[in-house]
Amino acid sequence: MTIEDTVELLLEQLGFDVFDNPHLHNTPKRMAEMLKELTTPEEFEFTTFKNTDISHMVTVKAIPFHSLCAHHVLPFYGKAHVAYIPDGVLCGLSKLARTVKYFSRGLNVQEEMTEDIKNYLVEKLEDPVGIGVVVEATHLCMVIRGVETPGLTTTSAMYGAFLDANKGAREEFLSLVRNGG
Secondary structure: OOHHHHHHHHHHHOOOOOOOOHHHOOHHHHHHHHHHHHHOOOOOOOOEEEOOOOOOOEEEEEEEEEEEEOOOOOEEEEEEEEEEEOOOEEEOHHHHHHHHHHHHOOEEOHHHHHHHHHHHHHHHOOOOOEEEEEEEEEEHHHHOOOOOOOOOEEEEEEEEHHHOHHHOHHHHHHHHHHHOO
16 A cells, blocks of 8 residues: 555545545645655765864854654744854854754654754764754644644753853853844
8 A cells, every 4th residue: 555545545534535526636646745755854965074273153043944743743843043163073054954954854853853953963063062952843733733822842952062051152052042143
């Protein structure tokens, strides 16, 4: 049985006639393609460069993303803010956005997705001085069902200097996120 067949069966079980309603004729195919697209991460090469003298924070803010909630398979979407303090290597700035996009594809729990982004960057940036990740999202599973209340869910994951309040990196990063720069 294909994904398309399964979607067709699901729609029929919900009481929709995919054969008599002209709007539903290709819905199983379109829905199967959409689910594959939203759950398949795009592979990319995480390019790094030798760091010769950069020791300050590098921040990319407001990286847009969308994902699917693992509990209800409904979208959640928002923006991620990522910062790092390099040690031995720097990365191409687009790699931070690609990392967010990569981990947002699939069935996710926002808290775990935030941690996954941080852990991946720790590895790829070869144990940097610090990493900060803040993810802000609206979850349609809360907006259109259940409690039916909009809201913004914020999660964060920190590493290295971002964990040490005395070093100031955490406060600098969170200030940049809050105040726009």
